[in-house]
Amino acid sequence: MSDCVNVLKKTRPVDSDRVCRTVLAAVASLAAVTVVAMIIFIAGQGFDALSEVGIWEFLTGSVWRPYIGSYGAASLIAGTLMVTAGAMMVACPIGIGAAIYLSEIASPKTRKKVKPIIEVMAGIPSVVYGLLGIMILVPMMHGLFPDQTVSGLSWLTGSVLLGIMALPTVISVSDDALQTVPSSYREASLAIGATKWETIMKVIVPAAASGISAAVILGIGRAIGETMAVMMVTGNTAIFPDPIWNVFSTLRTITATLALEMPEVVVGSTSYSALFLLALILMIMILAINLSVRAVMNRSARKFSGDEKVGRLTLAIENMDQTKIRMFKDLLLTAAVAAAVFCGASLFTGTLQSMAAAVGTVVVWKVLATAGRRKVDRNQRQKLACGPSPWSPSPSWPS
Structure with a gap:
């Protein structure tokens, strides 16, 4: 009997808090490990093309023709950046303007009706946007510019479609950023005699500039990673526009190249490795965008918490x-x-x-x-x- 009592005394209760911390830490680490494993795998698959073609020729070559052994990805990288830049020229003015209207001007009744519609737009599949682009946007572009585009498939068409797809992200995040501006800012501005419009443009928008910047960066990430919609409306020709600002020229993006060529490529060939190298470049671009979002959001948090460290450049601009x-x-x-x-x-x-x-x-x-x-x-x-x-x-x- 005494032995049983001693055993019970020595038995320690399970530390549930420690177990929960361990499990949650393992789950949280799983995402990071997955991303690192993906990068290692893609980089390993693309090493053959990197060693055979060369990084400089791969990044600066303008001809992408795998069937003749030409692996110049410059036109694909440029096409991705061009169509994304065009999409932001469409999405940013409209999206930020709509966010300002919903947050600062619209009545609560109007906001309750419009905001759910914008959120529903973000859930529409990209292939549906691409189908609408082929059926509506492409004939419209051909009708408006018959002398500049033969079929309506162009850089301009892809940018407009991607801009529409990025609108929900830009509007929602910008609206949330404007909503986080304290009401005391508005009251103080009105108290010194400023009009409502002057308060919006000179007080509210500058105070939410970091959040609006994050919205723009997230919109860029939404556009740069799009595949189906941009593949359906841009023409898919791996060339540089001539001249470079010719928005009616056809082009091809990295995502469209991966979707078109990966099902038909021979596994283990140089073309197969070159496609993985393209995927690595795209992942690095999106990773840079995500890091920019994190930096902007951290800056916004420090700004509103009153603990922002102003760098030399920022201090010089303020002075x-x-x-x-x-x-x-x-x-x-x-x-x-x-x-x-x-x-x-x-x-x-x-x-x-x-x-x-x-x-x-x-x-x-x-x-x-x-x-x-x-x-x-x-x-x-x-x-x-x-x-x-x-x-x-x-x-x-x-x-």
């Missing part, structure tokens, strides 16, 4: 004269407008006519902008931006 910053922004915007007009006009006219159109557009734009600032006062800008009833209740504003 700059605001007049110089405004001049730099105007110069950058003017250069962007001139470049956009020149690239667009060069698709229809010659080089001299395109330069003249760019210069003329910039001059007219600057004149109209200067005249508009002088004649349109702040109250009129408020009415134009927020409508005839700018002080209607909204989810974020004090009533």
